[in-house]
Amino acid sequence: MTEIDRHLMEERMDLLKITAEVVLKSFDEFVEMSEQRVKKLTKLVDLEQKEKKMLQEQFIELAKQHSSLERAATFCSSRGGEPVSAYGDQEDEFHDAEEELTFSPNSEYHSAPLDMTSSECTSTSSESTTCTVIKKGRNRRTTVPERPDLPINLWSIMKNCIGKELSKIPMPVNFSEPISVLQRVTEDLEYADMLEKAAKLSSLEQMCYVAAYAASNYSTTCHRTNKPFNPLLGETYECDRMEDLGWKSITEQVSHHPPAAAHHAIGRGWTMYQDFTMTSRFRGKYLSVIPVGYTHVVFDESKNHYSYRKITTTVHNIIVGKLWIDNHGDMEITNHKTGEKCVLKFIPYSYFSRDTQRKVYGIIRDSTGIPKYVVQGTWDKSIDMLKVSNWNGNMDKPKVEVDETSLKRIWTVNPLPKGAEKMHNFTKLTIELNEEEDGVAPTDSRLRPDQRLMEIGKWDESNKKKLEIEEKQRIVRRKREAEMDKAMQRGEHYEEYQPTWFTKVQDELNGALIHQYKGGYWEAKQQNDWTKCPDIF
Incomplete structure (x- = not known):
């Protein structure tokens, strides 16, 4: 083998080794x-x-989502009009909230930032409506029993859900909070001191306060996703806080199908009334509660009469993830005496927006349509009012500038009590709502046994009692239906169910059917005469 061959072979072996x-x-x-x-x-x-596994469990927690079906509402909803049932087949179609609004608050006016500190608010003539009052009357409770951390058998609930409408699924108390829908509706009055202050103002300033009051009704919805108890037909709830808070109200469940509650309240210089009924739209990932009807506020001295429809509440992450609530839509507030209006916009939450979330923005216009004031803030923290200094003259899409020195804070949310996260995230007022009280009607929500058992943590006993009460209600309903069938067969008139304290009338302002308080409740309480009340518990 030549030297060249040997060298070539060594190179090939080296190459082979490298390749290997x-x-x-x-x-x-x-x-x-x-x-x-x-x-x-x-x-x-x-x-x-x-x-x-989580998807299966979260899907069953759809039942928990039923909480927002009423509230959400609870959480905060409007009433009046021909009631539309969330419990029947509805043809109305819910459309997703638009991401782009007609105008953007940031681009249309120059004003002080929304998230101002208390000291900044003071320096710009801001004013809180949380009045300092000398406490009168009885001592109220400051806590409720802590919510027990009990396991929930979701699969047993799932078996009961098969083949049933979402709104007709029987909910165990495990998904509830220990107040009724009637008490939840009464929570609207937590910031009624704004109405007392508004009663002494000019109509345009008054409109600002009514708008802030309307927004404040939603302040608790970001904390609470459990459902209140569905009231029984004829159930009532009174709340007499005239001595310390300056108002009292009566609420009654006036219809079972569709479910509807009527609410009437009076305060120092004002009256408020509304029907609570709604419809719902389930879209897989979220559930939207759409209020039906109007809320009315009337001021005694000026006779200014305001009405508005409440906006949509949407519960997100129905299937997977942590539940969270958003309120969105346009609320048109009208002063029927003067023709002045405000369109209060609840800006929908957006993942892509750098702007403040939960924002509300509204322009108050006089009877000729000229902008006079702006209200702005967030529905969970605070609302400010400012005077309009200039605008573009466009009636359809007004762009306004405001006088920043005129800024006044007219509403600030009350802080939650210490330990609220263990007490259903109740506010101070809500803690007081279900406190036992002598002299109330036998139909009052405070006396509902399943609700009381749930409050003190006896959930098994509460679920058992709940079934008993609901069966008692069904027996009465079946009896009435049988009587109605017999009357129809005989060609006789059968009078439909009549509420005890309210009567159905036509609203003169908009033609809708509403339940008007016919009086007598407070007189019956004074005389301790409850013979008109049905036996429901």
């Missing part, structure tokens, strides 16, 4: 990558199984 090393290294890398891939796939399978 590369192949072995590649093989090792392939084995390592395969092992990593297997581990990754194993993790993905485990994650997929966990997500599947």
